[in-house]
Amino acid sequence: MVMSQLKNSVDSAKYLVVVGAGTQGQMIQNVIAQFDLGYEFWGYLDDKFQEIHKEEYYTAPIDAYKEFTDKENFYFMIAIGDPDNKKEVKELLDLPDEKYATIVHPFAYVDPSATLGVDVYISANATLMHKVKIGNHSFVLASATMEYETVIDEFVLVAANTTMSGKAHVKSRVFVGAGSVIMQERTVGENTIVGANATVVHDVPDNSIAIGTPARFKHKADDKSAVHKVIHKK
Numbered sequence: 001m002v003m004s005q006l007k008n009s010v011d012s013a014k015y016l017v018v019v020g021a022g023t024q025g026q027m028i029q030n031v032i033a034q035f036d037l038g039y040e041f042w043g044y045l046d047d048k049f050q051e052i053h054k055e056e057y058y059t060a061p062i063d064a065y066k067e068f069t070d071k072e073n074f075y076f077m078i079a080i081g082d083p084d085n086k087k088e089v090k091e092l093l094d095l096p097d098e099k100y101a102t103i104v105h106p107f108a109y110v111d112p113s114a115t116l117g118v119d120v121y122i123s124a125n126a127t128l129m130h131k132v133k134i135g136n137h138s139f140v141l142a143s144a145t146m147e148y149e150t151v152i153d154e155f156v157l158v159a160a161n162t163t164m165s166g167k168a169h170v171k172s173r174v175f176v177g178a179g180s181v182i183m184q185e186r187t188v189g190e191n192t193i194v195g196a197n198a199t200v201v202h203d204v205p206d207n208s209i210a211i212g213t214p215a216r217f218k219h220k221a222d223d224k225s226a227v228h229k230v231i232h233k234k
């Protein structure tokens with residue numbers, strides 16, 4: 001369907017525009033195609049749109065978001081792994097919260113007392129227990145487990161198989177590496193990377209990299225390349 005047809009349509013479907021056509025974007029496209037989660041995939045906004053162009057769906061550079069912001073039945077998700085880049089895009093879009101979707105994979109368990117922000121994705125087999133809170137623009141990947149009253153702030157990427165014991169607190173713009181464990185009542189400071197398989201037994205300060213068991217941490221300095229390395233490393 002093209003935009004002109006849509007204008008005349010009485011179709012009440014909700015359409016999802018995904019910003020970012022990388023792995024996370026494709027993951028969202030696939031899950032809404034496989035399961036009836038209330039959204040139909042409309043297409044991608046990605047500055048590399050020429051590389052991903054397909055006949056079956058819409059592709060355009062990120063700037064094209066303006067075409068959709070006033071359309072009632074269009075919703076957005078920002079599927080970008082790098083927390084800083086994701087935050088920049090969020091600021092550019094400047095959308096009200098209600099224009100964002102939140103998607104929970106049907107094989108995830110989310111306790112009824114848990115709360116999810118906007119532009120949140122909860123992947124397959126993730127488990128969110130009593131009163132867990134996930135902040136806006138945060139993604140929780142496959143099989144991550146969050147025990148009671150754990151709080152995840154904004155722009156956090158929780159990688160697969162992480163375990164957060166009760167009342168853990170992960171502040172904003174944090175990458176939590178695969179298989180890591182954050183012990184109960186520990187805080188991970190903002191703009192931090194927790195390495196794969198790390199065991200966080202002490203609070204981790206802001207702007208750090210925490211690695212190992214028990215996790216040791218160091219200041220990440222002003223150089224953000226470490227974050228980019230994590231995100232882009234295959």
Ligand SMILES: CC(C)(COP(=O)(O)OP(=O)(O)OC[C@H]1O[C@@H](n2cnc3c(N)ncnc32)[C@H](O)[C@@H]1OP(=O)(O)O)[C@@H](O)C(=O)NCCC(=O)NCCS
Pocket residue numbers: 141159160176177178179193194195196197198209211212226229230
């Ligand atoms: C911690 C991390 C960010 C460091 O990345 P980096 O700066 O590129 O580090 P390097 O790969 O150059 O490794 C530097 C050293 O740290 C060690 N190291 C790296 N990651 C480690 C980890 N998670 N635990 C223990 N040691 C680690 C390396 O063995 C290397 O030691 P060496 O110099 O003695 O060989 C990264 O290794 C990591 O754990 N990323 C998380 C990956 C992940 O969970 N991906 C999920 C994607 S959804």
